[in-house]
Amino acid sequence: MDRSVAVIGAGSWGTALAMVLADNGCKVSLWARRQEVVDEILSEHTNSRYLPGVKLPDSIVASTDLEFVLEGTNQVLVVTPSLAFRETIKQMSPFIKPGIKLLHATKGFDSQNLERLSQVIEQEIPQLHPFDMAVLSGPSHAEEVSRRSPTTVVVASEKQATAELFQDLLMNAYFRVYTNPDVIGTELGGALKNIIALGVGFSDGLEFGDNARAALITRGLTEISRLGVSMGAAQMTFAGLAGVGDLIVTCTSKHSRNWRTGFQLAQGKKLEEALASMNMVVEGVNATKAAYQLAERHQVVMPITFAIYSVLFEGKRIRQAVEELMGRGKTHEIEEVARLSMKWKS
Numbered sequence: 001m002d003r004s005v006a007v008i009g010a011g012s013w014g015t016a017l018a019m020v021l022a023d024n025g026c027k028v029s030l031w032a033r034r035q036e037v038v039d040e041i042l043s044e045h046t047n048s049r050y051l052p053g054v055k056l057p058d059s060i061v062a063s064t065d066l067e068f069v070l071e072g073t074n075q076v077l078v079v080t081p082s083l084a085f086r087e088t089i090k091q092m093s094p095f096i097k098p099g100i101k102l103l104h105a106t107k108g109f110d111s112q113n114l115e116r117l118s119q120v121i122e123q124e125i126p127q128l129h130p131f132d133m134a135v136l137s138g139p140s141h142a143e144e145v146s147r148r149s150p151t152t153v154v155v156a157s158e159k160q161a162t163a164e165l166f167q168d169l170l171m172n173a174y175f176r177v178y179t180n181p182d183v184i185g186t187e188l189g190g191a192l193k194n195i196i197a198l199g200v201g202f203s204d205g206l207e208f209g210d211n212a213r214a215a216l217i218t219r220g221l222t223e224i225s226r227l228g229v230s231m232g233a234a235q236m237t238f239a240g241l242a243g244v245g246d247l248i249v250t251c252t253s254k255h256s257r258n259w260r261t262g263f264q265l266a267q268g269k270k271l272e273e274a275l276a277s278m279n280m281v282v283e284g285v286n287a288t289k290a291a292y293q294l295a296e297r298h299q300v301v302m303p304i305t306f307a308i309y310s311v312l313f314e315g316k317r318i319r320q321a322v323e324e325l326m327g328r329g330k331t332h333e334i335e336e337v338a339r340l341s342m343k344w345k346s
């Protein structure tokens with residue numbers, strides 16, 4: 001089996017996944033857009049801006065030249081921020097031969113037309129069959145993966161063999177990979193959980209406590225599942241690693257950039273200031289915009305997401321948004337359960 005993999009994107013997640021692959025004996029070529037990052041990886045075997053204190057395997061090769069990185073490899077892993085995704089995929093397209101297998105691990109939406117990122121791949125690399133694409137998601141902060149702490153993720157593909165190929169390449173003693181046929185659910189779970197992490201950051205920043213955090217996680221998952229199912233996802237995917245698993249990690253971890261951003265906003269920082277201080281990508285802000293529009297398009301009720309939108313983009317005070325959320329009209333907890341319950345007497 002060919003074990004060469006080109007990893008496109010040398011931020012924290014791309015670098016951590018490159019380490020996993022290198023630990024598994026893969027021949028890894030890593031694309032970074034800045035020469036300083038390449039020079040540091042090649043000479044020091046570190047990527048100190050994104051993974052401080054972590055030593056990378058010596059075998060990882062890096063370059064800023066996409067053609068060089070992609071040359072002769074049959075497996076590609078794309079891990080850029082969502083804002084740069086379409087542009088990067090477009091630049092890669094001339095070097096992607098039919099039959100190459102492509103996995104992406106980016107969590108977000110296309111900023112222009114709200115597409116899922118696998119749809120962007122289909123549009124920009126038409127020579128790639130959808131069966132040759134896969135998506136990786138799940139609760140996996142790069143800081144912990146790069147320290148080889150036990151982590152579980154999911155790889156989804158329309159074709160089982162493609163999911164299993166990436167499972168084989170990535171899985172090892174500290175990195176357990178499950179497969180799932182639901183590409184839509186796996187992508188949406190990873191993109192939408194970031195919004196709820198911002199909300200939990202607001203709540204924790206205002207010291208609302210554990211009840212509020214649990215409420216946001218649980219009702220947030222309801223919203224994610226509702227939108228996901230209306231966009232074609234399998235409901236059960238949201239009970240898995242790409243759903244509740246990732247939601248828990250991003251809403252409770254000190255590593256979460258989205259949670260930290262929400263926390264800082266609750267403490268009075270301006271959005272631009274909070275984002276600038278992060279030094280890393282915070283996908284939840286654009287995801288909130290995208291989810292707001294997708295909810296309207298699919299006629300899905302997402303009160304928490306709308307509340308977060310109003311704080312981020314309409315200047316609403318967080319406390320005001322919370323009062324409005326708590327004061328909404330009465331509803332059943334789970335409409336489907338209420339509707340299906342034959343024994344429930346009014």
Ligand SMILES: NC(=O)C1=CN([C@@H]2O[C@H](COP(=O)(O)OP(=O)(O)OC[C@H]3O[C@@H](n4cnc5c(N)ncnc54)[C@H](OP(=O)(O)O)[C@@H]3O)[C@@H](O)[C@H]2O)C=CC1
Binds near residue numbers: 009050
């Ligand atoms: N970090 C994590 O723990 C996890 C991240 N993810 C997801 O992975 C994706 C990548 O995030 P992550 O690695 O954390 O990002 P980081 O913030 O760690 O790094 C950002 C990377 O993107 C590059 N970049 C920024 N702008 C552009 C651009 N316009 N064109 C090309 N490259 C660009 C940066 O390059 P430069 O240094 O030159 O600016 C850098 O390599 C995100 O969707 C994130 O949600 C998923 C799971 C875990």
Ligand SMILES: O=C(CO)COP(=O)(O)O
Binds near residue numbers: 107138249256
């Ligand atoms: O997706 C992630 C963990 O699975 C990263 O989350 P943050 O972007 O909030 O740090």
